[in-house]
Amino acid sequence: MPQFLTAADPDFEPRFDAFLAARRADAPRVDAVVAGILADVAARGDAAVIELTERFDRLRLTPDTLAIPADEIDAAIAQVPPDERAALDLAAARIRAYHERQLPGGDSWTDASGATLGWRWTPVEAAGLYVPGGLASYPSSVLMNAIPARVAGVGRLVICAPTPDGQVNPLVLYAARTAGVDTIYRIGGAQAVAALAFGTRTIAKVDKITGPGNAYVAEAKRQVFGRVGIDMIAGPSEILVIADRDNDPDWIALDLMSQAEHDESAQAILITDDAGFARDVAEAVEARLQTLDRRAIAGASWRDHGAVIVVRDLAQAAALSDRIAPEHLELCVADADALAARVRHAGAIFLGPWTPEAIGDYVGGPNHVLPTSGSARFSSGLSVLDFMKRTTLARMSPGALRAIGPAAATLARSESLEAHGLSVTVRLDRLNEDT
Amino acid sequence: MPQFLTAADPDFEPRFDAFLAARRADAPRVDAVVAGILADVAARGDAAVIELTERFDRLRLTPDTLAIPADEIDAAIAQVPPDERAALDLAAARIRAYHERQLPGGDSWTDASGATLGWRWTPVEAAGLYVPGGLASYPSSVLMNAIPARVAGVGRLVICAPTPDGQVNPLVLYAARTAGVDTIYRIGGAQAVAALAFGTRTIAKVDKITGPGNAYVAEAKRQVFGRVGIDMIAGPSEILVIADRDNDPDWIALDLMSQAEHDESAQAILITDDAGFARDVAEAVEARLQTLDRRAIAGASWRDHGAVIVVRDLAQAAALSDRIAPEHLELCVADADALAARVRHAGAIFLGPWTPEAIGDYVGGPNHVLPTSGSARFSSGLSVLDFMKRTTLARMSPGALRAIGPAAATLARSESLEAHGLSVTVRLDRLNEDT
Known part of the structure; x- marks a missing residue:
């Protein structure tokens, strides 16, 4: 009850x-096991990934077969019944339409001092999506992770999805193709997160890793956080x-x-x-x-x-x-x-x-990757913003530097950062000479 | 060279x-030391924080003196020279003006199917800012962390700042007051992060922790990530x-x-x-x-x-x-x-x-808390968004459910999630009875 x-x-x-x-x-704490796997993949690359996949997924791969080849994807997709295909197409279109509205705008303005300020958003270059295997292998999650990345403008988008005993989920492959995923690696666990974070000879490093996984995947994401970006740990x-x-x-x-x-x-x-x-x-x-x-x-x-x-x-x-x-x-x-x-x-x-x-x-249409366990108090569901980053922009005119430079020099002095202050005052001196 | x-x-x-x-x-790896401190504060609360502060900062506190009292802040602030005060006021005004432009908007629309979709942003309820002590105690960083939080609409805003041997930085206190910080706790290190993340009898738990710190502070933030939100690890x-x-x-x-x-x-x-x-x-x-x-x-x-x-x-x-x-x-x-x-x-x-x-x-005006060590590839400087979170909204009309519900039921079946499908089809059945 x-x-x-x-x-x-x-x-x-x-x-x-x-x-x-x-x-x-x-x-459960799996820190040490995961740290060992990360170090192994960082040191030995493909060889470690292949050994760990054989051990955990009972699947023998070579560097050439880490990625699922296009003809194998084609063959699997051909098995997807038309009604599932149509349903997935509808879902993809609606998710895309919702997320396109999230695309953030830049801004630029000149204030009263003559300073031109603003920011702009740009996509990350490469993202890796983790798709769990087995029971939790959900085509819908592929759409929910991949479409925001594509809408954001991510250049290279790859999936890591374990295929224990070589079993693939055809609808997952169809979802990946529909969403515009470039490459699907049939690897999982902490070793897949490590490959995405460090890169191997075969698997190029990405900048951002998203997607749900078991305790090992979650801990691996936590440990590589900072080296690459991650989404919330679900x-x-x-x-x-x-x-x-x-x-x-x-x-x-x-x-x-x-x-x-x-x-x-x-x-x-x-x-x-x-x-x-x-x-x-x-x-x-x-x-x-x-x-x-x-x-x-x-x-x-x-x-x-x-x-x-x-x-x-x-x-x-x-x-x-x-x-x-x-x-x-x-x-x-x-x-x-x-x-x-x-x-x-x-x-x-x-x-x-x-x-x-x-x-x-x-x-x-909205994303189904959402903050769990009370973390909605401080975090948001997955969105286009997770695959973009903001650069701030500032340009001082001579007049702006004259107006606000002295305050910067004062604060630099209060923080005992002499070169900070000098970098402003040598310029102010030049402006004063010129007048 | x-x-x-x-x-x-x-x-x-x-x-x-x-x-x-x-x-x-x-x-350097300080995982184990930090894990010990976090566990100690989680278990013993104020007593642990007070002991650790005595050990690391050579400062004896009681629950009543963990927070710096208002009269002590007043006395310290009175020592701030007028030119530093004016410079800090100018900085605060410019930082506030820049960050006010970052406030994100919500959205709401009804699409062709009759589904009303959208999102809205709300502030986190409570945030804690870490301000390092000693050499790296920068008043400017107080402004850069506190002002975006206040602009976001954070309800309760506190600072943890270690004061080794009881030394306070008057301009840090002035910056905190200018930025609208509610309470300043004179504690630091992993124990301060733990107090903010778990709460103690004296220090209420917060939802988000930001601000730079040494290796212990950074590791503590990494370990509490998920329980509370954190900014990037600098x-x-x-x-x-x-x-x-x-x-x-x-x-x-x-x-x-x-x-x-x-x-x-x-x-x-x-x-x-x-x-x-x-x-x-x-x-x-x-x-x-x-x-x-x-x-x-x-x-x-x-x-x-x-x-x-x-x-x-x-x-x-x-x-x-x-x-x-x-x-x-x-x-x-x-x-x-x-x-x-x-x-x-x-x-x-x-x-x-x-x-x-x-x-x-x-x-x-732009924030000076920025992504380091190449993490600008995937992350952004501190902003108002770090102190807010987004809730997505969806409302189906009967017509919208009729239009898109069958696709949801198909996908639920493909994922072997029967109750998901039934929750849609029982409603569709009712709509079909009614017509």
Whole structure:
């Protein structure tokens, strides 16, 4: 059974705090193993990557077969049924349209002192996307990582995707081609992150690594952070549904289960202002858990991490939601816009009864790579900005230097940085000579 | 002597590669020590912070004196000379004006399917700024970290600044007050980062930690990353000046030394298309190194990390600059705008002869917290965006769900995520019943 909490109960606060604290349990420490793999790949390059792939994925590769050749991709893609192809094309078009609106603009202006200031954005040259193998090999995640990179204007875009025992997912390859990925390497784990970060003879170094992975991949990303850019380190996925009584309990139950079925460590939470509705949803969940294909996973997630919270009113629901800072927030209430306006911390908000979270996983348009485990308090979902960087620009006119240079010299002196000050004052002296 | 490289020499490429590789030397590993400090503060809170401060800073504090009291701040600020106060006020106003232009806008639109999509930006609730003690205690850095946070709308803004032996820097306190910092804790090192990340009885947890620090502070930020947000982990500071012969060699020498005087590990590089000018600048540097107050530091930096590179033309200079991806790039050439347009990777660009980099350190307006060690290839200087996060929004109308829901259901099936598909199809079934 999931946790049932009622905000009016006298012990609600400590129980809610304990519930929040439990979500933040740290991942297993695999630092030393990962550090060893990174050092090995940095030192031995392709040879290390090939040995580790044979050991972990039972797959023998050579430098020539690290990348999946075009004809093999063609053959796999030919197996993709037309309806899946069409669905993926629709998803790609919608994701592209959304992300194109995120392209940031530069700026340039001249202020009263005569200083011309501004900034401009440019794409990173090369990005590597990690795509997990096995159960978590999701074509939709390929689109969500690759399309923002392409929209940003990234020059070279590669994927690392492990193919244990040589098994490829044809729809992943189709998604990669649709999104404009240049090369797909069939390698995974910390060794793939290392190859992307350090480069090998066969695999050129990239500037940015994104995409989800297991504990080894996450730790490898953490360790190469600084040498290359990374996206957030993803934790277990989570959904918070805030729903009033005017909803079909089965719809809400399925929305909760759509999160729970991802992973036993996923988390699904319902907040409602109606205790009867809370019971109805819990019952609907139990009914669905009788038949769902992934009932073992979804049931474990619901039992171990699920929660149903009954609140006094929707204002209280919004306040609790901000303490959770959910990755996905579904608002199934009469005035979803008004409730959304009260929420400050959430990765993505789904408004109204016709917007199940699964729409956002595939075809809505916004990115489904979102901050987990409360990190929506300080970070954002993946976007075009993750594949770009900003350069600031400044040009002083002689008049501007005269106006603001003396203040710089004063501050340089206060920080005991003489050359800083001199670099300004020798120029000011010249200007004074000239007048 | 710094390195002299000439692009036309046959061994230029391997020498330039070696030069780039040397810049990326990793910082000393202090992982285990830092992990111990973090665990201690997480477990024992204030008591651990107080003990560690006594050990490292020779300063005895109590929970009541962790924060510098207002009257002590008042007394320190009263010592700040009027000219420094005025200079800092000017700097603050200019930095604020620049960063206010960075405030990002939200967006919302309804597409052809009837889906309403968009995003909005909100500030983080609480941020903590790390301000180093001792030599690197720079009032200007307080402004550069605190003002973007305040412009972003951060609710609670605190500083941690070690005060070894109780020594405070009055201008740091004045900068903190000018920038609107709420509380200043006189603690530093990994224990300060831990207090900000985990919270103690006295020091409330923050959502985001920014600011430079020594190897322990940097490693602590790396270890708490994910639990809280952090800015980039800064390496040694660097400047690249691209200058043609129509410059005063002494000006360029001072610009190079303004970087070199920061720190023995700082790096100053000149690229020029004129071998005679290269020699003149090198001589001017040697002359300045006879008299500069910080000649020991600047000389060591120049000798161990400095470089003078003679190129064929400015196009080659731009290409080499992109391989360096400098933190600071000064363009002292006839058409600086044209050269800037050829550069893709730089933290900040300073255009023309009247814009010494030191202007950007203090009063230019753009941020001086910039990506070091080549990380301008994938990251940006500190900005208002570092203190905000984006929430995506989506609302499907019944018509939109009808239009795009079936594709979502198809993709859910392809990923074997049954509940995802059902959460869509139960709604589609209802729509079909209704018509």
